[in-house]
Amino acid sequence: MSLNGKVAIVTGAARGIGAATARRLAEAGxxxxxxxxxxTEGLAVANEIGAKALFLRHDVGVEGDWLDIxxxxxxxxxxxxxxVNNAALLLLKPILDTDTDAFERVLKVNLTGTFLGIRIIGxxxxxxxxxxxxxxxxxDGLKASNSLAAYVSSKWGVRGLTKAAALEFGHKGVRVNSVxxxxxxxxxxxxxxxxxxxPPPKRVIPHVPLQxxxxxxxxxxxxxxxxxxxxxxxxxxxxxxDGGATAGRYHTFLPGAPETE
Numbered sequence: 001m002s003l004n005g006k007v008a009i010v011t012g013a014a015r016g017i018g019a020a021t022a023r024r025l026a027e028a029g030x031x032x033x034x035x036x037x038x039x040t041e042g043l044a045v046a047n048e049i050g051a052k053a054l055f056l057r058h059d060v061g062v063e064g065d066w067l068d069i070x071x072x073x074x075x076x077x078x079x080x081x082x083x084v085n086n087a088a089l090l091l092l093k094p095i096l097d098t099d100t101d102a103f104e105r106v107l108k109v110n111l112t113g114t115f116l117g118i119r120i121i122g123x124x125x126x127x128x129x130x131x132x133x134x135x136x137x138x139x140d141g142l143k144a145s146n147s148l149a150a151y152v153s154s155k156w157g158v159r160g161l162t163k164a165a166a167l168e169f170g171h172k173g174v175r176v177n178s179v180x181x182x183x184x185x186x187x188x189x190x191x192x193x194x195x196x197x198x199p200p201p202k203r204v205i206p207h208v209p210l211q212x213x214x215x216x217x218x219x220x221x222x223x224x225x226x227x228x229x230x231x232x233x234x235x236x237x238x239x240x241x242d243g244g245a246t247a248g249r250y251h252t253f254l255p256g257a258p259e260t261e
Contacts, residue, residue, distance in 0.1 A: 004029035012087030016186035020216035060113030110154035129173035166236030182242025209244030
């Protein structure tokens with residue numbers, strides 16, 4: 001799945017899935033612009049990748065920042081062929097404890113930020129009649145979770161926005177798909193599990209058929225595929241990377257569940 005000669009923009013690339021994706025796309029041959037508000041970490045990842053990478057500070061909820069990112073990407077590497085909308089904000093609060101400002105802050109980053117990327121970078125892709133946009137949603141964009149109302153709302157929104165963009169951009173040569181990671185060993189999840197006796201990827205997760213957390217690199221592999229010409233007939237798809245968590249739920253009183261074997 002070569003990406004030789006392609007130019008990619010990856011948001012939220014300072015850590016976790018974004019950093020793993022930036023590394024993976026560069027390894028596959030792409031020039032990569034990494035964006036994030038975490039400058040020190042983002043620069044470190046870009047420096048690790050080398051000359052094929054450029055880090056730019058970027059608030060995805062600000063339209064002017066997107067216009068600047070596009071101009072500087074074109075100036076350094078050329079018109080982008082790949083956009084990975086990965087930047088996201090998580091809020092862990094029940095609905096009754098969530099004020100309007102906090103709710104809208106999550107939507108601005110997760111949903112409005114994705115919209116701006118699709119509109120601004122997508123316009124440049126449409127002009128050249130080629131491109132692949134990958135929006136990182138979540139399993140919480142396929143189902144719901146308590147204490148995640150703002151996050152769930154934003155990720156369901158990303159799912160719907162992806163399909164609308166796929167309809168509008170597909171016949172113009174630009175594919176748009178969404179990726180839905182489950183429990184991935186990164187960010188807050190990894191921090192919460194840091195005191196566990198085993199590293200997060202090796203901890204048993206009973207409700208997940210594969211019985212473990214995923215790795216950022218496992219999500220990055222899928223993103224690389226969707227960015228490549230190998231996925232040339234995939235458009236408007238939603239693909240879960242969750243170890244089977246959204247496939248269903250176990251009935252422990254019936255055979256076939258882990259506890260029964």
